[in-house]
Amino acid sequence: MNFGFLKDSEARVSISPSTSEKFIKLGHKVSIERGAGLLSGFPDSDYEGVAFSSRKDLIRNCDILLSVNSSSYGDLSSYKGKILISNFSVEPDRNKIKKELEKHKIIAYDLSMIPRTTIAQSMDILSSMAGLSGYKSIIKAAELLPKIFPMTITAAGSIKPVKVVVLGAGVAGLQAIATAKRLGAIVEASDPRKAAKEEVLSLGAKFIDVEGAVEDSSAGGYAVKQSKEYLAKQKEEVSKRLIQADVVVTTAQVFGAKSPILIPKSIVDNMSPGSVIIDLASSTGGNCELTQDSEVIEHNGIKIVGNSYLSSELSHDASNLYSNNVYNFIDYIIKENKFIGDEDDILSSCKI
Amino acid sequence: MNFGFLKDSEARVSISPSTSEKFIKLGHKVSIERGAGLLSGFPDSDYEGVAFSSRKDLIRNCDILLSVNSSSYGDLSSYKGKILISNFSVEPDRNKIKKELEKHKIIAYDLSMIPRTTIAQSMDILSSMAGLSGYKSIIKAAELLPKIFPMTITAAGSIKPVKVVVLGAGVAGLQAIATAKRLGAIVEASDPRKAAKEEVLSLGAKFIDVEGAVEDSSAGGYAVKQSKEYLAKQKEEVSKRLIQADVVVTTAQVFGAKSPILIPKSIVDNMSPGSVIIDLASSTGGNCELTQDSEVIEHNGIKIVGNSYLSSELSHDASNLYSNNVYNFIDYIIKENKFIGDEDDILSSCKI
Amino acid sequence: MDKFLFLLSAFLLVWGLRLQSDPASASKGNKLASVGMITAIFSAVIMPLENSFSNLIWILAPLSLSGVIGYLIAKNIKMTSMPQMVSIFNGLGGLSAVLLSFAEINKWIIYPETYQLTVVIVLILSLFIGSVAFTGSLLAFAKLDGYRWSEKLSLPFQHIFNLILISVIVGLSYLFITSPDISLLYIIIILSFVYGIFFVAPIGGADMPVVISLLNSFTGITAALTGIIFGNIVMLLGGILVGAAGTILTVLMCNAMNRSLLNVIIGGFSSNNSSKKGKDQGEIKEVSDSDFAVQLFYSSKVIIIPGYGLAVAQAQKLCKEIQEILETNDVEIKYAIHPVAGRMPGHMNVLLAEADVDYSKLIELEQANEEFKSTDVAVIIGANDVVNPDAIDDSTSPLYGMPILKVWESTSTVVLKRSMSAGYAGVQNPLFFKKNNQMYFGDAKESLQRLSSELKNL
Amino acid sequence: MDKFLFLLSAFLLVWGLRLQSDPASASKGNKLASVGMITAIFSAVIMPLENSFSNLIWILAPLSLSGVIGYLIAKNIKMTSMPQMVSIFNGLGGLSAVLLSFAEINKWIIYPETYQLTVVIVLILSLFIGSVAFTGSLLAFAKLDGYRWSEKLSLPFQHIFNLILISVIVGLSYLFITSPDISLLYIIIILSFVYGIFFVAPIGGADMPVVISLLNSFTGITAALTGIIFGNIVMLLGGILVGAAGTILTVLMCNAMNRSLLNVIIGGFSSNNSSKKGKDQGEIKEVSDSDFAVQLFYSSKVIIIPGYGLAVAQAQKLCKEIQEILETNDVEIKYAIHPVAGRMPGHMNVLLAEADVDYSKLIELEQANEEFKSTDVAVIIGANDVVNPDAIDDSTSPLYGMPILKVWESTSTVVLKRSMSAGYAGVQNPLFFKKNNQMYFGDAKESLQRLSSELKNL
Amino acid sequence: MNELLNFLFENEVLIYLLLFTILLGFEVISKVPSVLHTPLMSGANAISGIVILGAIILIRTTESDNYITLILASTALFVGSINVFGGFFVTNRMLEMFNKKKRG
């Protein structure tokens, strides 16, 4: 088949030189929009056996068009009858996009809907990108914080270790925990999922215990919406730690809903100046009341970073992982040049 | 005695709330310029038993005037007959400043001239600040690099560990090594001092061995100027690693001379795009040929940060350590409200 | 001269046995003991005897014949059949004692005056114990070699029956001593044979090594008894030594299996015990601390497969420690990192970096799957789903299709986990029931601690 | 009855000695052995004897008197004087054998016919060995207790002189046997006494424990010899047992000091050996693996002072391991971090973080200096300048005035480093020569490895 | 019974010897790693074949025409020495694996 990879409106790219080779080995044709990989450290010259063209030509010549974010497609009307594969979770209104796709007879697969099963993990872009974001959240915090992370006893006095609180110990949260621990911080984390406690402890961090979480294992790994009482209780327990924290990373997302507010303004007001909050849930409203999506604001000397796409700052690694996810997905859904049936679990859950 | 602490032209401050208490305990009077500590996270309200005033009043009322950098003093003529204690190493022309001080009958102590002996280490601002800079150099590199530091094997593919090369394993270099190792990088370092090898190994990093270094133990811990052959040899050995490196941190300084160029443009041209060079020696000319002091430039996609004062980005910890250094110095040189004699080693080497 | 040689042989036997209790010197110990034995045989042949007859051919013929046979058997037997062999040998030792006692008793029947009563009692005891050792060992052999019938010999109320049998034998012996009659002797011998069978019958096949060790100490005791009769002190001492050592060894073996000796002898229910956990999937085997340690110690290549359990136990440093111990003993160690091991991408990397495991020791899935074939032991620490063969074999498994670490291609695998419970995917793992797999249960931290001290003792 | 009691006592003595070789059961072993001894004494008192006389008072009086005296001495002696005490006791044992042999030989002179020649030879041997044990032990005591004169007794060509002395004694003994004359006997005794002194004289004070152990096995041999004479098998066995055990123990003690037995006995130069490294600063003491381990194991609070050497050796993980072992045995562990330890600010923090030492275990200089007074052992691993007392005591030291970790205020200190060489500041450290300090030489990684396995064996 | 007691009293030294031999047997084995259990059992088993000394003595003290006893004793010697020789050889093979590697 004929695959076209668009240049995205951000640094990442959905195909790396090594995956392009694999595509070609499978017998597919690969076309890439010019300069698509440049910002990820993949100049066009790194790709071999690949056609480069303008976006217009790309759309004309290819059956399947891929991008990192669906927002990079631009006007959907030009993709009539094509197949689109991308991350559609960035769309503010899902229903609207669905209608539009139907209107243009576009078949679209949303890679953010890959089910969270062991077998599908190699296609799961949310997992792979969340891991990178988690790492970057701590690096960014360290860059912004006027303190160093590790405890240090020197002739010029002793420096206490930085306190990091991570809210939401999913993929991103765990990676943030691991990175902060590596840098020598004291790390505490909270998450309503029962399994999260063991997972947090397995990284050597402390878990902030809150009783009474609603557990729903049928949700396939996504967190379920928690009761009001629970959220209140959690807020109280966590607030204590937050006020003393130097760095807070929040990742708490609830599938298909607005992110819960875990850090109200009142808490931020009580934190010490210089502290840093990294809110990875900002795209769905943010876990901090003051978060502004895609912005860094300062409130009483406290910096609040609202960014759900930190992984794109790690464009090189992110593009590598993303394009592997894409490749694994294609390799799974296309057998002998045909799509496998829609009855397949993974395919059907991705189809918009 | 009557101490006055100026508000600096940068984020750090030369007195912290806790050292101000110690000064007062010793029976000294402490006056601080308004808002001096704000950027270090010390609002005026944190200081107790201290007078706040404008700079003018400060200069009028105090015998001894302190700042983090001597450049913060401004016009020296207003300090006639006073005693100044600061870091004068930032002055571009040492002789000129010396003459000027003499002209105004100002006695000045340069804290950057504290001898590097075990006993004086608690007053050594270069040490304490270099440690912070070393940490920050890696944090900054991690922030700028489009890759993550640690090796990571995931379902979406494997990420190789980042390669870090540290040139100059002094205080800053060692701290950079330690921080990079913590984050999971593969770290190699080079330094002409013999002892440096053992020190690098003691942090679990690799040492790039170069034969034939000139050793001069009488130089009191500062590096001596190396022979041309040595520098050439070192360049060759190191170049191989540099070209493959993702992050390079350079700290090589030679006391009283321009920093050696360790990374000529030709090497930078061969490095891969996306790589980051942090040049901590930029204030004395830089170890990279392309370095621009106090700037971040990009050359073929390679970012080069020239910054010798990274510690001031860690204003909170830096101010704490700096003010402890200052306190320890004062506590050492003033006994029973009198300066100890100039025959003292430490005092005499600081005096300008 | 001969007395001195006997003394020497006694010393050699003791010292040889002593050396055999340490792996480093065991082989030397065995050689020493065999030299001791040959010395003893030689002395017995040359020692001056009253009314001695030169029946040298009657001695040399069986000796040389059995030497050749013994050598041939030992050389050709498979390593895995060793315990069977030992039990047959032991049976032969018992038989030898029976024949000897029988011959002596025969003599007594002919010249009753030349014997003290004590001697006769000792003779009958020796006859009885020898017979039990003989048939018991043969049955043990059959059980070990997996003959089905051998497991079905047990009668109901076996223990009561055995008690009755013993009483009968004692009674008959008393009768025989008071009125010597050769046919009575035959009955005693036959009943003793039967007793030997019934003694072993109720004990489960898995406990056979313990039984053999016990029967071996029985043989030792008969040797000692015969020694008294022939007035030979080396026989006496050697027999007692083996009797004592065998008894202690039996107890140690029971301890290693977490059983008491009584428990083993009463037997019966024990054989179900070991398969209890297996459900219908087959049997699992547990490995003991020191067997595990020795297995690793004498390997040339070991691959460690870390999983989520290693992180939960926070045992990464111990894992590194074991790596280092083994590496200083020239074992090549690698870590096979499965892409989804743990609970976050790169979890194992974080873990092993914390323990400062060198990146060069880490291998990825594809490379690991090539290397397992040349691996002696694959050690799976707290991993489960990532080594589940169903991902390849069973298309109904939720893991089907996931690339997996094919650990079972290594010569043997050992799995460290706390129980038989499932991993993240919630499915049972057929690996645990494979023939070349052994389980090492316990929290990974404690398990590795145990393993480490065991390794240090080697 | 008495025979049975004797048998029992023999068993108790053996078993008691056996239990004494493991710290966990040693105390019980000693009690068992003492019960065995009392049983033996009791049996000797009640056993039936031909031509026995009831001299009970002559037995009970000394027995009870010595029991009281022994108890009082043992109760009041200082722990540090234990080795001296043992050597005195041993001397008394030797004296006892001398007196006994003398009495028997006396009897022989009166009734020469009643004795076999062998017995007389054995008696004189026992007399000689007992005498050597007696005076040798007394000299050993004097050396241990630090009497100056005791170190100066050695003659030039001592070993040649000793050989001559022995020959004379042998010659006189021969003379005596052929023509019994009591005055000859006195000379033999006196010469034996002298030999005992000259045997021990050339051996250095530090080697005394080895000598005592050797003399102790001598006493054991005299006991065995006397046992032959009195036809008492328990004496014989007990004596032989102690003789053998004592010999092995002596060898083990030599091994622990890295010396050979011969080396110790030839002596002379050995005493300088231990002070060689000290130059003019005084003597240093080394601590053995197991003493170090036991010292830590039985402490309640230990503070570790890490320094640059720990980083150089990259032994931080082992350090953590030892921390964990000790903590599971209820030893409180802290790390005292000196601000300038290592080669960069915060070097020790980086190091210990790598080993995942909890921040809460780290204490700073001021707090540490308060806590040392209540600390049992301060363990200094690869640190030097930061624990140099000259920083306080010696105003000419380049370190003078630097705040320092006052480790010497703890009950004892152990320093781990490779040699006596100086640290960064290049000055020698008087701490190493302090009374309560011990050195544990070697690369920190290897040292801690040794310590760790020793700890695991406790 | 009395006869037995007498026997015991007469052989006082022998009793000590037995006691000490048993102790020695215990002592020698008491600390064995479990990997050595099987080879040790096998080795001990070979030693228990010491019973053949009795067979040799019996043969040597039997008149050359007492075929029944000779055959009995000779068979005893034969089977017993299979135990001895086979036992030592088998043990040796088992123990060879421990020689593969020196201590670390």
Add this chain to the structure above:
Amino acid sequence: MNELLNFLFENEVLIYLLLFTILLGFEVISKVPSVLHTPLMSGANAISGIVILGAIILIRTTESDNYITLILASTALFVGSINVFGGFFVTNRMLEMFNKKKRG
């Protein structure tokens, strides 16, 4: 010399006993941690005081008016049993510290 050889031959069992006792002595001590060296030496020393059995027997077989022998033997008993009792008590004190803590 001949006499000695005879003695040895006559006491065959005794010789075995001696050999085994020596082996047992070696075996029992062979693995001792060095902290136990001193207490063990002390304990063994107390046992070597077994020589006093000889003194007791001598006293009991001496005529009640043979004062020289009685005094000699009694003194031997006295000094020997100081060795015994003092030795056991001292050893006990030394070993008490090991009871302070159970094994970990």
